[in-house]
Amino acid sequence: MSVNKDEIKFPLFHSYLKRFVDLTDNEWLALEEQLRVRKLPKKQHLIRQGEQAKEIFFLISGSARLYYEKDGDEKTTYFFFENNLVGDYLGCLTSQPSTINIQALEDCELMYFKYETLTKLYEQFPVYQIFGRKLAEYLFMGLDIRLAELLTLTPEERYLKFINTSIKRKILERIPQQYIASYLGITPVSLSRIRRRIATS
Amino acid sequence: MSVNKDEIKFPLFHSYLKRFVDLTDNEWLALEEQLRVRKLPKKQHLIRQGEQAKEIFFLISGSARLYYEKDGDEKTTYFFFENNLVGDYLGCLTSQPSTINIQALEDCELMYFKYETLTKLYEQFPVYQIFGRKLAEYLFMGLDIRLAELLTLTPEERYLKFINTSIKRKILERIPQQYIASYLGITPVSLSRIRRRIATS
DNA sequence: CTGATTTATTAACTTATGTAAAGAATTTTA
DNA sequence: TAAAATTCTTTACATAAGTTAATAAATCAG
Structure with a gap:
């Protein structure tokens, strides 16, 4: 059995996986046949605290916040954008009710x-064992870096770093300011002041 | 070939591994023969920023801070105590120079x-692939919970949570106050005030 | 045991952030 | 397009945390 590249149903997710592991056609198909699609309108929730997370999602388009x-x-x-996994991985791992909410921003x-x-x-498939390890390592690295930034940088430094990376990824204008403030660990009012301070210096 | 339990050289680490995976004698021995021991006097460093992390350590006794x-x-x-892994896992994963310092507190x-x-x-050994995944998942879970606490709790709430868990683990008196303050994201002066506020209420 | 060093507390002052509320700007939607 | 809703900014005030420095307490080393 062979997979014609034109026939791959979820090319974006397939590429995403390939960044972690190389998959044979069979290995890919074993997962592909379990994939489902879903639409989530803006402001709707993917998961709410108290619910039990049982799924791993992949964002084909749009954005969300945790x-x-x-x-x-x-x-x-946290923010999620297209071409990335979304979901309560902690909740899946622990089988405990979720403590988080994920809401569509778009x-x-x-x-x-x-x-x-x-x-x-x-x-x-051993290859999925490797994927599982690399995925957890990837998530660990993201959190480790974020934690270090939170503990070692001031709110202003965190904001400057945030706009710098978000401009490169062209995502800045897709997130309301109030959520960015919260992400930085401050209030919208405080972020407004920081923005003015930066602008007038 | 068989391993007599009395002959296991690093029983504490062996038990630690067994919390993640079941190991056959052969699987254990393959790792055991690579294990080395080292002493680190109080105040000395296990790793300093700029160095390349290449080892995973396991704390048999004593404590350290990151x-x-x-x-x-x-x-x-972060703090490390006996019966736990220590080291720059991020640095090992990325092969980038370390951004952290780890220093012995005892x-x-x-x-x-x-x-x-x-x-x-x-x-x-496939079983080590599983161990690697579970280890990364374990580290991810720890960071995820810590990040949530930092972003959702006030310094005072974080302190109360910290002493509550550290009293249970009997580790409170082993860590200088100034490092606890830093861990909570505040200055020693501020922690002193919080302690007084709590004491006189 | 004692002097030296480190650590913790306290005080005085400054500064940044939180809170609440009002107004301006922007976005949504009917 | 206009009205409604949301988001952002600004102001005024209160509060908690940072900074510096002095003192008290605890720990370490000879």
Whole structure:
């Protein structure tokens, strides 16, 4: 059995996987046949705290934010963009109710599979075991770097770093300011002041 | 070939591994023969920023802190205690010069192996591939929870949570206050005030 | 044991951020 | 296109945290 490249159903996700591991046609097809698609309109939620995360999503287009909610107060801690995985990986790993919320910032086209599908693939194909390791390593690296930035940089330094990388990725104008403030660990008012300070110097 | 339990050279590390995966005698021995021991006196460094991390350490006894240094200013972001891995995992993964410093808080007895040894074991034994995945997942989970605490809790709430868990683990009195303050993202002066606020309420 | 060093607390002052509320600007949608 | 809703900025005020320096307490080393 062979896979014609023109027939690959989810080329974006297929390329994403290939950045981690090389897959034979069979290995890819074993996952591909479990993939489903879903649309998520702006402002709708992919997951809410208290729910049990069971799926890993892949963002084909659109964007989303991850936030925690306590006493009506929301703290946005992460953004997701097209061509990346989205979901509550921690919740999948621990089988504990989710502590996070993921909400679409723009209309989203998603693709997803059950986390259980992945764990089954671990047993069936060594290559998915490698993928699982590299994925966890990748997620670890992202958090490690983010944590270091939070603890070693001032809010102003974090903002400058954020706009610098987000301009390169052309995502700045896709995220409301208030969520960026929260991501930086400050209030919208404070971010507004920082922006003015930078502008008038 | 069989391993008598009384002959296991590093029982603490062996138990640690077993929390992640089941190992046959052969699988264990392949790693055991690569293990080395090392002592690290209080205040000495296990790694300094700029150096290339190549080893994974395991703390048999003692404690250490991880800190970042910028302009003579130190920010402590993590503590290590006996029966846990220590090292610059990020540096091992990326092969980039380390951005962190790890310093002994007490005299340490360590055991270590080359990161390269682990990657070779990935190829030789599927079980180590699983270990590598579970280790990365474990590290990811720790960071994910820590990041959420930093972004959603106030310094005072973080301190209360910290003493609560550290009293259970009997580690509070082993860490100088100034490093705890840094870990919480505040100055020693500020922590002192928080402590007084809590005491007089 | 004692002097020296390190660590923790306290005080005084400065500064940045949080809060609340109002107004301006922008975006949405009917 | 106009009205409504949302988002951003600004102001005023309160508060918590940073900075510096002095003192007190605890720890270390000879």
